[in-house]
Amino acid sequence: MTTYGPSHDVIIIGAGFAGSCLAWMLKDQPVRVALIDRNLQYPPSFRAEKLEQQQADLLDKFGLLEARQPLADPISQVECFRKGQRYHEDVGLQYGIHYTDTVNQLRTQALPHVDFYQGKVVDVITSSTYQQVQLENGKKLTARLLVLATGGNVINPLAFKLGMRQQATRELRSLSFAFDICRADGQPYDFQSFNYFLDPREHQIDYVTLFPIGDSVRINLFTQWHPKDMRVRAMRRSPMQELDEYFPGLFEQIGDSVLTGSDKVALFPTQYYQLSKVEQPGIVVIGDEFQSVSPATGKGLSKVLTDVDVLSGLIPQWLETDGMTVDKIQQFYRHPDKQAVDSLAKREWVYLADNALHPEIISKVKRKLAKLMGVG
Ligand SMILES: Cc1cc2nc3c(=O)[nH]c(=O)nc-3n(C[C@H](O)[C@H](O)[C@H](O)COP(=O)(O)OP(=O)(O)OC[C@H]3O[C@@H](n4cnc5c(N)ncnc54)[C@H](O)[C@@H]3O)c2cc1C
Structure with a gap:
């Protein structure tokens, strides 16, 4: 009797910034990768148009910056205007980028190293051994690990089906x-x-x-x-x-x-959320699908690139032994670099929200809290 193994080692759902970078980072590993996106080309989108120095450094570490440079506009000095004063700040080297062009270029670089499928993933089944995805056209693929890199804002139905939920903070x-x-x-x-x-x-x-x-x-x-x-x-x-x-x-x-x-x-x-109940066998959620970001903080790509950096280091180790149990998956979510960048992105958002509160509102909230707690 013939037995069939999974079609791939890793299936990445979503070929946006996170998914395309991850696919590229696995190219030198003995890992069979399937990359799936509902669109052949990333559609026009206004987002992440400034690449900060630390983000450019990570892209450089991945070997992805050089191809981007001719298409990006370098920025080394920012003129600032605050309280009637103009001054300038040195910012290292930032770049103005078109998100859509950048993602499409990342995708093009990753494609020779993966099996790419165009189509919307409509169902997933996960376990501690094999994972299965089904595309809208009925095609099924299997793998040892699923990566959900489907971007954010509204929770993806695939994550919802697996019991994951967005823990949102309305004030942010x-x-x-x-x-x-x-x-x-x-x-x-x-x-x-x-x-x-x-x-x-x-x-x-x-x-x-x-x-x-x-x-x-x-x-x-x-x-x-x-x-x-x-x-x-x-x-x-x-x-x-x-x-x-x-x-x-x-x-x-x-x-x-x-x-x-x-x-x-x-x-x-956009509104702040982080996905709960993510520590499950067989699947990892990365990028904006896992946690949203305030565009004003400019930390979105730092989160995305850190997720890719951490996960691309863990996947080859995970595949060396049988199974894709929760203890492997936890290593990603509990990695200090990931936790640090996620909490920095949230802290900066909280800082912006706190700053925008009028002192009168703050004292009103404090009075209400004191009343509720029976103090004062
Ligand atoms: C207005 C705005 C401005 C921003 N500015 C900045 C900035 O200046 N600096 C910064 O660092 N960050 C910024 N960010 C944040 C940054 O854009 C995000 O962190 C980043 O784009 C997230 O990338 P991603 O790969 O997670 O998602 P995406 O790049 O959106 O990729 C998701 C992919 O998944 C695919 N997909 C979804 N569902 C399915 C499915 N069921 N089947 C198949 N494919 C699917 C989609 O087609 C898409 O290609 C900004 C965000 C916004 C909204």
Whole structure:
């Protein structure tokens, strides 16, 4: 009688930043990898458009930075404007990147080393030995380990089916706007990157940042507004006027500017969550699917790249022995590097939220708490 083993050692569901990097990192190991994504190409998306020095260093360690460099815009100095003062900060070497182009390039680099399947994964069955996934077209694949790298915001139904749940914190939210501008006189801007900080208690705005991306200058505005806030509609309708009101003197500093491109203002709301009940046999969850990030902290890719760094070191060891039991999987979630970057990303979000609270609200909350606890 013929017995069949699993079709692959590892199946990665999701070929975004996390999944594509992980596939690439396993290329030199004797590991058969299947990479699955519902789209052949990553669709246009506004996110993670600035690569910080520490993130670029990790990409470099993975051997993935060099191919990116010709397409990225280097930023070594950021002009800052705070409380009427302009000063500049050295930031090492950052890059303005197009997320979509970057992910598609990472995917292209990983593809020769994996079996790539286009299709939506609609079902998973996990155990401490073999895992099975089913694609929308009915195709089934099996492996010893599943990696869920499906991005975030709303919990993926596959994680939900396995009993995982998003533990959300409603107070930690973020709403980001993105659009492109150029100088009204057609001249180039006199900065590589420009950040304008407000007192966040006034308008619950974290900051606005301008940086080069391809032929344009991109504006990212990070707020803590609720998506139904009246200010959101106004910002989408007339972003230049609204910016001028919220950021006095901005256009004197950078020069009169106009919207470019499609004149579209992209909007991205997010809220803090971390996935619970993840320590299960046979499956690991990485990237935004595991924990969300406030775009204002710029820590998303640090989390993604650390997950990839840690997991790509563990997988070859796990495959050396039979089974994919919880004690193996726990090594990932409990790894000090992973825990450090996840908690840093959350702490920075909490810091932004605390800063945006008006002192009156803080004392009101404190009074309420004291009353509830029967103190004072
Ligand atoms: C507005 C915004 C701005 C940001 N700015 C920054 C920044 O400046 N710096 C920074 O470090 N981070 C930033 N971040 C965070 C960063 O974008 C994320 O941390 C990162 O993109 C997450 O990558 P990922 O691989 O987890 O998800 P993704 O790159 O979204 O990949 C998920 C993939 O899974 C696939 N998929 C999903 N479900 C299925 C399924 N059932 N079957 C098959 N395939 C599936 C999708 O098609 C997709 O390709 C920002 C985020 C946002 C929202």
